[in-house]
Amino acid sequence: MPHPEQHHRDRPASDHDAPHRPAPDGVPSVSDDALAVALRTFAExxxxxxxxxxxxxLAPFVQDPADARPLPEASAALEELAAADSVQVALVSGRPVEELQQLSSPPPGTWLVGSHGAEQGEVDETGRLHLLPFSLTEDQAGLLADVTAAVGQIAAAYPGAWVEHKPAAAVLHTRGLEPDVADRALAEALTGPGSxxxxWAMRGNQVTEISVVNVSKGAAVTALRERLGVRAAVLYAGDDVTxxxxxxxxxxxDVGIKVGPAETVAQYRVPDEAALAAALTxxxxxRTSPQPR
Incomplete structure (x- = not known):
């Protein structure tokens, strides 16, 4: 895995290789020069x-997931990007699509991918969400009931843990538990119902998600690229192992950005959500500068 300061693949030779564009007043600069160059090149x-x-x-972690909201600077940047010519904005999350829409308040035209790819939909010009059809087979629905019951038993054995119910998965949340206790609970979910x-079981940031459909964010991003009908350049940013x-x-x-210190295959890294918001700004x-590109 690359070191936090190591960058590779398509890194321009120097900051002078890309055309200069003014930064917005009052917005922190992109602290990584290589990332700044990559973003200017990507914008072309x-x-x-x-x-x-x-x-x-986009949204800092909070104790209650229902309170999560994107940073205002990130929301403003997404509004600008979504309104720009030939730019498709997408949010790719483990959350259910309808919950993702409610919390993120995405701009019109945003494509939403929820439950790690099991659910997809698009926000129209009026803010209405149009979901693609999704349903479980009878066998999958029965399996999901069994998984949910087993995960519920684990949560009950670890006070403070709780279960999130998704259309195709059950998720054990351990945020707020002591680290060693959380690790035991998450491991029990993986080796129990996750087996x-x-x-398909996924260990994430203080969660274990157990799904009855085989999906991934990687497959979702590939499908989004194909949906555009051309070989689009892709920027993806995320913080979790998923x-x-x-x-x-x-x-x-393409440009891959890891948010935070975890190991990653991404070319670039930013320290936190505020730094990503600055990069998006x-x-x-x-992208929208009137100067010739």
């Missing part, structure tokens, strides 16, 4: 897909 592509995780990326036949599948499908001309300025 004819077609862009800007796909972003929500929690720990059942025809389920985001690594999306970062891993990026290629030449600069990207929006460089």
């Amino acid at each position: 592509h004819p077609q862009l897909l800007v796909a972003l995780d929500f929690d720990g990326c 059942m036949d025809q389920v 985001d690594e599948t999306a970062l891993a499908v990026l290629g030449h001309g 600069h990207l929006a300025v460089w």
